């Protein structure tokens with residue numbers, strides 16, 4: 001095709017012209033997708049190795065989820081929580097069962113689930129733990145990513161995410177990720193919660209040392225502190241188990257969920273916890289106009305049912321081993337480190353070779369879409385519907401990029 005007949009360059013220009021530049025997207029303009037594959041405005045196809053940061057765990061337009069959305073669109077889309085609708089109870093009951101918790105509080109975005117978790121933990125602290133008024137603190141980890149609200153960026157350690165957005169919300173203590181001794185030392189009588197990602201996704205799929213999460217669980221139980229697991233990216237099948245915490249047999253007091261919960265169709269997030277925790281909220285104390293709306297519930301209930309079969313967790317575990325073997329074969333051949341849990345990989349490219357951004361641009365030219373996180377690290381998180389051959393294809397393209 002002649003270069004100036006392509007639609008991509010002008011579509012990229014238009015997309016940049018009328019929007020704030022809070023992202024630096026790859027210069028590709030997608031117009032349709034199915035399963036693990038994307039098609040751009042010029043008809044080129046790409047294997048999706050980002051899956052909307054795990055919002056697309058079930059692939060693009062999973063038939064069961066699309067059907068649920070269509071049927072719900074034709075019946076009822078919004079009531080607000082001022083009234084009860086007929087999709088609400090099933091969603092809450094089935095998600096609570098998947099989490100092994102009593103109750104669910106639905107919201108929309110991941111950041112809202114995190115904010116909800118913070119508010120619930122503080123209220124629990126004052127009402128149940130009897131922390132002195134205004135003194136509650138929450139312990140978080142260095143390198144965290146929990147979203148973009150002013151409170152959440154207040155305890156980010158990423159300068160880009162945080163700088164010039166103050167004044168910052170107080171009440172958070174940052175400790176090194178993976179260091180149990182530091183975490184235990186930071187807990188005091190006013191600590192209401194420890195908020196952690198069981199695997200730090202945005203940081204580059206960073207796994208804590210073995211035994212860390214069980215240690216955090218024990219410390220929280222011993223000191224009467226809530227353990228809040230932010231499983232917004234790591235949860236719902238991504239790591240080969242329903243939750244990343246499952247790998248170490250750890251059950252947090254609160255699960256924060258989002259991303260894949262909406263099936264890649266609508267934003268759906270939720271907090272799941274037992275009644276002694278979520279029960280502290282009374283009418284008027286928290287809410288959301290769109291949280292738990294009928295369309296969101298109809299889609300998310302089907303997401304929970306897909307997960308209840310265990311099929312996606314199994315696929316993720318099995319294909320993840322294949323991905324691991326492939327990537328480990330590239331160590332010393334352009335890769336300096338590889339971290340894999342299920343179909344989720346953090347890949348550190350030799351910085352002398354190229355940046356993560358450059359690697360992703362070259363992967364794009366070879367029909368594979370991935371995203372760099374920091375410096376020379378890229379994250380691979382394909383939809384869990386990807387096949388053996390497609391995993392091999394992605395690894396082969398990465399090998400070709402690294403070989404120059």
Ligand SMILES: *Cc1c(COP(=O)(O)O)cnc(C)c1O
Pocket residue numbers: 053109110111112114145146147148197201202230231232233234258259
């Ligand atoms: C993406 C993410 C969030 C924020 O979710 P949004 O839907 O973008 O607000 C929070 N925590 C983790 C671990 C995430 O990966």
